[in-house]
Every structure is written in C-alpha cells, then in structure tokens.
Amino acid sequence: MTILTIPTGPIEGQKPGTSGLRKKTRVFMGPHYLENYLAATWDGIGGVAGKTLVLGGDGRYFNDRAAQVMLRMAAASGAKKVIVGQNALLSTPAASHLIRLRRADGGIILSASHNPGGPDGDFGVKYNVANGGPAPEGVTARIFEATKTISEYRIAESQDIDLGTIGTARLLDMEIEVVDPVADYQALMEKLFDFPAIKALFAGGFRLRFDAMHAITGPYASAILESTLGAAPGSVVNAVPLPDFGQGHPDPNPIWAKALMDAMFGAQSPDFGAASDGDGDRNMIVGRGIYVTPSDSLAAIAANASHVKAYAGGLKGVARSMPTSRALDRVAERLGIDCYETPTGWKFFGNLLDAGRATICGEESAGTGSDHVREKDGLWAVLFWLNVLAVRKVSVADLMAEHWKSYGRNYYSRHDYEAVDSDAAQKLVDDLRARLPDLPGSEIAGLAVESADEFAYDDPVDASRSEGQGLRFTFDGGGRIVLRLSGTGTEGATLRVYLERVETDPARMHDDPQEALAGIIAAAESLAGIKERTGRDAPDVIT
Ligand code: VG1
Numbered sequence: 001m002t003i004l005t006i007p008t009g010p011i012e013g014q015k016p017g018t019s020g021l022r023k024k025t026r027v028f029m030g031p032h033y034l035e036n037y038l039a040a041t042w043d044g045i046g047g048v049a050g051k052t053l054v055l056g057g058d059g060r061y062f063n064d065r066a067a068q069v070m071l072r073m074a075a076a077s078g079a080k081k082v083i084v085g086q087n088a089l090l091s092t093p094a095a096s097h098l099i100r101l102r103r104a105d106g107g108i109i110l111s112a113s114h115n116p117g118g119p120d121g122d123f124g125v126k127y128n129v130a131n132g133g134p135a136p137e138g139v140t141a142r143i144f145e146a147t148k149t150i151s152e153y154r155i156a157e158s159q160d161i162d163l164g165t166i167g168t169a170r171l172l173d174m175e176i177e178v179v180d181p182v183a184d185y186q187a188l189m190e191k192l193f194d195f196p197a198i199k200a201l202f203a204g205g206f207r208l209r210f211d212a213m214h215a216i217t218g219p220y221a222s223a224i225l226e227s228t229l230g231a232a233p234g235s236v237v238n239a240v241p242l243p244d245f246g247q248g249h250p251d252p253n254p255i256w257a258k259a260l261m262d263a264m265f266g267a268q269s270p271d272f273g274a275a276s277d278g279d280g281d282r283n284m285i286v287g288r289g290i291y292v293t294p295s296d297s298l299a300a301i302a303a304n305a306s307h308v309k310a311y312a313g314g315l316k317g318v319a320r321s322m323p324t325s326r327a328l329d330r331v332a333e334r335l336g337i338d339c340y341e342t343p344t345g346w347k348f349f350g351n352l353l354d355a356g357r358a359t360i361c362g363e364e365s366a367g368t369g370s371d372h373v374r375e376k377d378g379l380w381a382v383l384f385w386l387n388v389l390a391v392r393k394v395s396v397a398d399l400m401a402e403h404w405k406s407y408g409r410n411y412y413s414r415h416d417y418e419a420v421d422s423d424a425a426q427k428l429v430d431d432l433r434a435r436l437p438d439l440p441g442s443e444i445a446g447l448a449v450e451s452a453d454e455f456a457y458d459d460p461v462d463a464s465r466s467e468g469q470g471l472r473f474t475f476d477g478g479g480r481i482v483l484r485l486s487g488t489g490t491e492g493a494t495l496r497v498y499l500e501r502v503e504t505d506p507a508r509m510h511d512d513p514q515e516a517l518a519g520i521i522a523a524a525e526s527l528a529g530i531k532e533r534t535g536r537d538a539p540d541v542i543t
C-alpha cells in the first residue's frame, strides 16, 4: 500500500459557517474539494499523527464515499485509530458521545444537518473537538487559514474499507474500529431517563408518532422508542435513512414536517408527536392539537427538570442562543440560577457546559440539549418530554397552558427569507447597523424603541470575544426583534427575522402567534424595509 502526495491549490470559499462547511453536494464532489478541506482540518488541529478520531455521518448522498476518503487521508497522515459508526453512520449527538466515551481527540461528522441531501442537495463536514463539541471559532479560523495556503495533501492508495461489518480493520498503521452506531447512545439515554416510567406510559395506551424524516434518527428512534420502550410498532415513521431523505427537507418544523402536524391536529391524533432533522440533533415537539415552539420547549424542559432523574438534583445554570425567546430567562429567574445568552450555534455552549456553569442549553431553531454530550440532541429532548409526561401524567396542552399561566407566554416566530441576493441582504444589515445609535427613543410603527445594538459575546470562561452576532431591538412593553444572516445556507443569503412579545394576561395567552405578533412584524418591516430590499412579498418559511 502506498501513500500518494497529491499536489493541489487553495479552493475559494472553504470557510466553515455556523456548523461546519456546507456546500452543494456537487461542489463537495468536485476535484480535491473534500480532500483539501480535510487536509486543512488536519492542519488546523495540529496534525492527526498519533490521534484517535471518531467518524460518522447522517447517511446523505456521498456520505459513504466521503468516509472512505477521510479514512485514507487520516491513515496517510499517521492517525492512530478511527472509530467509525457502522456504514459510516452516526447521529451528531451519538458522535459527540462516542468522542467523549472513548476519549478520542476529535471527530469528523459528515452532514449538512437540516439542509436537503442528494446529488442536487447539500453536503457538509463538521469537525468536533475532544470535549465532543463543535470546533470553537479559534479552531475553525485555523482550518480556514489552512485552506488558503494548501499546496498538497496525503492519501493512501487502497481498496474501500468494509464499513458494513462490526469489527476492526487496518489501513497502513491505522486501526479502524467499526461500531454499532446506536448501542452506546442508547445506554446513555437509559442512564438519564426513567425508562420503566416511559414503558408504563406506553403500556397504558399512550400513542406516539415520531417522524424520522428518512434521516439518521430512524434507527435510534426505532431501537429506543419501539423496541425498548414499547411504543406501538409503526409509531416511528419514515424510519429508514435514505441518501436524499426521500426528497424531503429534513428540518423538523411545522412547514417541513407538515405530515406530522396534520396527524397531530387531525381526528384521532396521537398523544405526542415529534420529529428530528438530518443529523439527529434537532427536535420538534407537538402535542395533540398543539405545536410547542422550540423556545417554549426549552423553557418547559428547564422548568420540569426536577421530574427527570438525571436532573432532579438541580440545574447549575441554563443557556440559550441570543435569538431564542426569553421564556427560558423567566424559568431561570424562578429557579434562582444563571441564564447565559450566547451567539447562534452550539459551539458557544461548550465552555459553559465544560465549566459546569450550565446544565441545559437550547436554540430557537429546534436544538435542545444538556451536559450529557456537547451537541444538541433531538432524541434526548423527546425522551425528556416523555419522561415528564409519564411522571406528571398530564397532556402536552395542559402542561403548556399551566406553564404560560405561571410564567407568562413569550409569543415567538421566525421569518426566513431564503436565497436572497447576497449583496442586497448584506446591505440591509449594514444600513440598519449604521442607524443603531439613532434608534433608541424613537418610534417604529407605533412601538417605542427601548434599545438597539449589535450582539457581541464575551465568553465568560475563556474570555474570547465574538462580534457581529445579530442586530437586536427591544421595545417598550417587552417586544423584541432580532435580525441576522444565516451561516448554514448554500445559496445566496438567508435573512432570519426573529420576533418575540411577552404576554402576561392569562386571558390572551391562546392567540395565534402570527396575530399576537402582528405589531412586532409590522415594526420589523418598517425598520428594515425587507420587502423592498429583498424583492419578496412574504417570508419563504415561517416557523
Ligand atoms: C442554524 C440555526 C442555528 C443552528 C445551526 C446548526 O444556523 O439558526 O441555531 O445552531 O443552524 O444547526 P444559521 O446560521 O443558519 O441560522 V444544524 O441542526 O443545521 O447543525
């Protein structure tokens, strides 16, 4: 077996975004594209010689080929060992757990997460560090720098490694261990949650519908929810991962998981509905006739942690990304614990979790998780809810009604304008940024602006500073608007507009969120001139 040294040159645009590098699949399949990025990753982490890495992906198109390339490149650069999920599959939270469990130096996750897959869809590569979490900004900056100076990479010449069979193999001096992708993760869930209580819930006739959206969570959900916990066979739908996710968009929200919404709002609906995304780190929670926004789910999880055995001893603190609604803050205040506000992206929670400052974290984009791993975890959130419902013996609707009554309701919605002209989107943000100092004290669409700034985050643990993390506006009476550009899209720019308003009047807590937020929505339009600048009449996606 020989090691080839292949001459190459920098490829533009290999800058990791909110969560790894994401591009069109065909771009990733282009000459040297994946190889360059992996070689730059080795460079950015100080080389892979002697290191142990974890490898897995969400099963999307090109996952299998990319895994073989990664193995040949890791071996050629002297890695000691790679632990791979069978068939190169691992959900993102399972990969995070495996890195921690095996004390690996890091891991490669092949995924573009909630972005569609297939030859005309998206592909992505994430690097996670030794704590199991996404590479922090310092590391991704070094990787990006390396992509700009690369001149060659090393790759072993070999046949494909058999990743379908559990066991060990060798490539040059590197050991490859193929493991069951589900087993270790399931064992962790059994430690955290009261499985007998959830089993009893299902045995009592509780009905579940879990939509795996033809993505990676299928095998995990089938094993845990059906085979172990006894949910009725067929409760997990779209359970077989497909390379193109069955032509779907594996983003668990009311738009892309409409079939689940229809089932939960129809006649004879199940008691509980849930879905997760391409790589299994997001979750969507739906009760019979009620959709729970991710921000509300996060707040409810924190408020009910005392009912779940692994968290019953109390939470050290909680954290949410800045655009996430402030429903969590109210719970933290009641519990007397700190609530941290971080930039968008799970990498910013890592330090807080490592330092024991936060136990539960979440994002408005359907990501919730805890210190059990260093990624958001879709199935974890579903099991958390099931555990709470099993212990408290209430419905989702009753639990949320009671929560709002006790804490107030943070009406919340996100409006996304996708594939907008990049220059127009950038100009919208730049122009608004220039007006920030003049806005406080002024009136926008009848609402008095209380504050207007651009969010920057000073990490309380390592004192690193992250700037330019979104424009935010608060209004008298508890309203808030946040605007930022997405860092995960692969076409033009995606403008995200986050809208929030607190309601404390119990008589007005059951309105339609879009109606309850009408004043805030009008203020966002008047503030940013979105329609005119993007040429769009309405958002592409409203969640
Ligand atoms: C989006 C979400 C963010 C999430 C990120 C990765 O980022 O808003 O909350 O952490 O996706 O999620 P952006 O930059 O597009 O807003 V996943 O499940 O796609 O890895």
Ligand code: CO
Binding pocket: 092, 113, 114, 277, 278, 279, 280, 281, 282
């Ligand atoms: Co994801």
